[in-house]
Amino acid sequence: MQGTFEERRYLIPFRSSLLPQIFTDVLVVGAGVAGARAAIEAGAAGADVIVLAKDSIRQTNTAYAQGGIAGVLRDDDSIDAHFKDTLAAGAGLCDEPAVRLVVEQGPARIRELLEWGMQFDRDGSGELCVGREGGHRAFRVYHAFGDATGRELERCLFEKLMSTDNVRYFDECFALDLITPSDEVGAPVLGAITYHARFGLQMIWARTTILASGGAGQLYRETTNPKPATADGLAMAYRAGATVADMAFVQFHPTTLYLPGAGRSLISEAVRGEGAYLLDESENRFMLHEHEMAELAPRDVVARSIVRQLARQGGRHVWLDCRHIQGFASRFPGITAELKRFELDPSKDLIPVHPAAHYMIGGVRCDLEGKTDVPGLLVAGEVASTGLHGANRLASNSLLEGLVFGKITGAAAAETAAANGNRSGPVAVVSDIRPSDHGEIDLADVRSSLRSAMWRNVGIERAGGKLADAVEMLKFWARYTLDKIFDEPFGWETQNMLVVGSLVARSAAWREESRGAHTRVEYEGPVERFRVHDLRCRGEAEPRTLRVETEELV
Template sequence: MTTAPRVLVVGSGIAGLTAALRALDDGCRVTVLTKDTLDHTATAHAQGGIAGAVFAGDTTDAHLHDTLVAGAGWNDPEAVRVLVDEGPLRIRELVDLGVAFDRDADGRLMRGLEAAHSYPRILHAGGDATGRALQDALSSRIRSRGVEIRENTLAVDLVLRDGRAVGVDVLAGRDRQVIDADAVILATGGAGLLYPHTTNPAVATGDGVAVALRAGARVDDLEFVQFHPTVLAAGEAFLVSEAVRGEGAVLRDDSGHRFALDAHPDGELAPRDVVSRAIADAMLRQNGRPVELDATGIRGTESETRAFLASRFPTIHDAVTARGIDWAVAPVPVTPAAHYLMGGVTTDLDGRTSIPGLYAVGEVARTGVHGANRLASNSLLEGAVFGARAGAVVAPDARSRAWPSARQSTPARRAASAVDAPPFTRTALQALMWEHAGLVRNADGLAHAASVLAVWGPASAPSTAAEIEDANLLLVARAVVDAALARSGSAGAHHRSDDPVDAHRHVEVAPC
């Protein structure tokens, strides 16, 4: 191949734009496609920050250890090693790109502590607006490079020729067309809209996983769905960052009891799956009422606490205040919500999938770094690290046409059994998944969900964006439920009430 490879990046968060910039540096002709606007991404919603061993006293070995422990030992250690070793360089590149991480009065980078981290290694920007700072910097650089940007364009299906990805069939408005490419990089994010309560933006309908499944790509670990413990239970769902608990906020039930300590010695700073289930159990004991996140005592006086919360967490402060709550003097009601998909399209360490010419990066990918439960603030880091790796190999791969052999899969086909199923709607799908494939699962509930999903089936020929999204959600829901049925034992975020003891770790994590 003598001409510059044509690379189509589907998605515009940190993983996709990092991959696009790296491919540009290698002389590729890059098109970025996004089904909304360039800046409407999960990245832009990220609050807590980006983790990395960049501070004195911290080590990459410690970061690796924390990631494996949080992941319940189901991580790929080689992938985690890549993440923690290359992470500091990617963070420095973000600083060079113009991301203004928060600094103290002496100009030193500020560091935050989040759940399951043994060291305060979280960098943040704008207090709790880290994702927005990253998105703005990356979007600005992409626009300045003259990249073709196709907004409001939905990827419908992968185009294959002789088993290789050669483009994407898209829907732009009412028009269907094919965009040709020598390589396709999926960076479409997760599938939070599988559930009625989610921290994800409305674009997170599992499109990338569905496109890959229909094309026969291998997927793994879809049963590992992370639920964030603390989402405002007043008004529209709004995430309250892990960093709030890192600063000292605690969880209390109706009686004022700090129940998280009953579930884990690290209390509110235990791994997310542990804290989420502790909250769900507390809510069950109090007839479904939300628990309370109490930040009233994290600084000396009431006025000092209010000033600190407003400066350290300005986005959350505004959201809480808009709901009529003064969280310097009163706890805020919180509940778990679907947050992150740890599994996805299976890749190697450079983002290659089982289909030649197709790459996956970010939340849509299953790199192996997260295992059964993602460590807080590793998601933005994964996007930066593996986005850069995929962008760096796409040009040489396209020129050589070489591709490592890998097993492919086909979407599960299940015969519909007799079941009393309501008519299909997105709302009905979300309710089914929340009840039977949510925080806690069991064989009977998953089998029921599988039967209902089999009866529903997608529209015969989805043509509108909403119909295509619904078909994608349905396909991904089936894959999630199938994976959850196949893993009979609990592991991290996949908690089976019929086998609740997480005794299935395949990696023993030794202390550093």
């Protein structure tokens, strides 16, 4: 990415010496599953920890998660089976060591949650209830309060976090940028500059920074993500010189409630796991002809099949049929309540559904310890690219990844703190940005147009010409937005969305194949020369590539 997207290292002008200074061993940016689990681990090991939450814990992608946490706890399942299902969903781009690590450590993380008081659903005999979701060939998804797994997980982790010594929690605190001693790529991360409505700008200096800032769903007009999911962490890391990987891969959830004027409320994949059908306008099950697993095919297959079915029949939605599912209201109380708001009864009515942007598969590239190629910066959760998900995430592996890599990065950060002795003092950092004399365009219009352009041109099905146009549109908006200085989060978020939207569009234009969640209409399937991770870093005109070596046959 060249020109406008490369010119600015920081979003705002500042002199670090003139701002309030805060010091800690470990700074965790993000309070979802990965961030909370990392902070718990680091704090328990004796490190001083600060956790930043952009909003409240109720407005994280974790809290919005419905389905559950995948893991092997039953004798009729196996680690190897979970491993193979993950590889199959990932369509040839999974890094097998990352997959093996997560599925092997996952059961211990789930049992740990039980010890910490997470209220998983249980049957009449007290055994854990277990469900199945798309792409899984076994029942291994554990849920809470039917369809409120994320909310209960967030509660459990937050209570544990607040009872952990050495941890400070700052909510409604916006991280603008990661701090480095110079603008050169490779300079170490020393913390972050933050903004709080009450306390203003602050410098938070840390020996290690863990970026766990979540996803980017707000890049798209149609999304299941909460409003804070504006790709801030990805943009911050890119500006700080970290390598991002596989940015073309955005997962679209197949089933969100589609009603005019309503938000895109998620209808959990677990609903199809309980036997719900997808029907066309004639009320026929079209997925029977699309994949051997029908409605339980991997998400990329189902989302793409819905789009193509709509192209054949017309209209804006297909139907989800739950009428034959016994006890739907008790199994999915949250979804039932949401449907009731629109006078829909799942025991009697068909539910109109349509795909929406759900999960950012690409992210900041890291190793199996969460370490990036920038010293002092670790990543965990949705913002990271660990290689676990490949080209398409397997359902309910995201919360699992956050738990596993949260613990790993928290332990690594605490070890660094213990090894480094006394904290060093602050470094003089000056961001000198002059006011722009270029023309102005309305910021709200830019954001709205960006989200619409991403949905229409960088969505579920993509074409080379439209992708090229999307890249040019983003460049145009960036020319009159990234040159400006804003003093509030809406402006900073929009700038971040332009940076990351351009990364997604450029990666999608480069990847001339159809694989997993990335579908190019000109190409029918995967192309061997693209069985690589595409790696992008600030200042580099073209991506580097890293070949994926796969031993398993998938």
